[in-house]
């Protein structure tokens with residue numbers, strides 16, 4: 001670097017630039033949090049949905065699946081599974097319930113979690129709520 | 145050759161633990177890769193999600209060991225005084241090692257849902273999110289260790305010589321601890337949850353960790369090249385400035401399709417498109433400084449790691465990051481094998497390699513010599529190439545898989561279901577597994593290099 005560009009100038013860019021963009025990021029975060037009610041489908045968050053989210057976390061579903069494109073890439077996207085399963089929470093529950101304990105020879109298989117009826121209902125309602133979030137039309141199609 | 149400050153030697157413990165956990169991480173990586181193509185491998189004993197959390201959590205824990213060891217080595221030398229407390233550093237080491245090992249062992253020994261019950265997750269739920277799977281009590285332990293560590297390092301720096309390197313390192317480490325606190329915020333609202341989850345993940349790897357990366361690299365470069373500090377410090381300021389200027393609002397590249405406002409499509413694309421700049425500057429910086437070297441340091445392996453870090457972090461974070469960071473591209477690649485390709489090369493190129501750089505430089509000195517015997521260095525350089533080439537091919541095969549996946553599942557007129565597409569990708573996943581084995585062999589050779597004897601090099 002040229003001598004005309006001194007260390008002092010570099011330091012000022014670091015302090016000034018970082019501080020400015022840090023504050024800008026906080027400002028944007030406040031604005032985002034204020035605007036979220038328009039897109040985040042919060043009116044659908046019932047007690048059952050909140051419980052379903054805890055079941056989702058307790059069983060680490062995100063360790064195989066993506067949810068709105070985030071998670072692991074081993075198993076299908078679930079943000080739109082409610083749509084893919086013909087808007088049927090019963091179909092979602094039936095699928096989770098029917099997983100074989102010992103898997104499927106040679107193939108990927110979802111574990112049998114032995115969930116209670118209440119947990120199944122929570123999960124299904126949680127996934128239904130997730131499908132109602134406005135994601136700018138992501139995923140591109142029903143396959144996720 | 146003797147250490148300048150005796151307390152620096154505590155870093156040795158941290159580095160040994162880091163390497164041990166690294167081996168564990170890669171073994172689980174190879175298991176995961178096999179489960180991709182041999183679906184019921186180890187099922188139901190070790191389901192994919194469990195193997196994955198072992199793989200990723202070991203990665204994070206060993207990198208943290210590496211960062212802490214690096215700080216304990218570097219800070220006394222930069223501050224020109226002994227560490228504030230060697231004893232505290234040792235106590236925290238054992239706490240962190242036992243806690244880390246206990247967390248990983250519990251994943252393997254107890255079904256995850258049961259682990260959540262046993263650790264009272266329902267009272268303070270923080271489990272079950274990617275990378276942050278640790279039981280809440282484990283997270284508290286991490287915070288305690290981080291605070292103790294920061295206190296120790298902070299006291300040393302603040303009462304010693306304050307260089308640009310140790311101030312930027314301290315800022316990065318403090319930011320690391322600060323942003324981890326968002327791991328405790330798990331709202332019922334999924335969008336809010338995701339938004340703030342990125343405050344840990346993105347603001348770590350594309351924010352404060354870059355400060356750690358740049359300062360560690362600068363330190364090793366000063367040592368091996370003897371180039372003037374003024375020049376190095378100027379570069380360092382500009383690199384970390386660019387990292388934060390682009391990377392803070394660059395977080396927006398994760399706010400395209402998770403239920404967040406429209407403006408992030410623009411802000412996220414524009415700012416994250418600038419994120420490769422600091423990585424590119426890091427590459428220029430490293431080569432520039434090595435070309436201007438004032439001495440021939442006998443540790444050739446450390447110089448190789450330093451240059452390798454500069455190149456591979458630019459490729460993994462800069463090039464592979466840019467590949468899918470613009471919103472219209474990310475619309476198709478979001479959450480695909482492209483993401484996995486990038487995640488691997490970026491983590492390896494930047495953070496794995498910088499830790500191996502400082503280990504390569506510091507470990508011989510802590511073992512009483514300026515550099516390892518040439519024979520040991522040659523073995524180490526072989527491991528460098530095997531691991532790096534292994535990772536390049538892991539990335540290329542995953543990218544191939546990703547392109548095909550995006551096409552078949554998201555782009556064609558007749559999109560195929562996820563699982564059908566996965567079967568068509570099997571050949572890529574097999575090749576990734578082969579490249580993973582090359583990586584593992586490289587790692588084994590790396591470990592062996594510590595035991596190779598030979599003619600001592602004169603310091």
Ligand code: HEM
Nearest residue numbers: 072073074173174176177483484487491492496577580583
């Ligand atoms: C130092 C080397 C490695 C690093 C830094 C690393 C890092 C990571 C990271 C960060 C993830 C999370 C991926 C994401 O969310 O995008 C991951 C997942 C994974 N890693 Fe590695 N890894 C390494 C080596 C390996 C090796 C050698 C293999 C196997 C041959 C492997 C196989 C996997 C697999 C299969 C996943 C799961 C991806 C998925 O969710 O579908 N890794 N690794």
Ligand code: HEM
Nearest residue numbers: 349397416419461465466468469478479483487490491494
């Ligand atoms: C050393 C620095 C970096 C590391 C370690 C890193 C690592 C990762 C990892 C592990 C993920 C997957 C997260 C998940 O599991 O959901 C990810 C996602 C992503 N990264 Fe990076 N990254 C780095 C730098 C960058 C840079 C500089 C860019 C842009 C130029 C970038 C662009 C992205 C994008 C767009 C995604 C989201 C992919 C998706 O939509 O699925 N990254 N990164």
Ligand SMILES: [Fe+2]
Nearest residue numbers: 346350395397
């Ligand atoms: Fe990011």
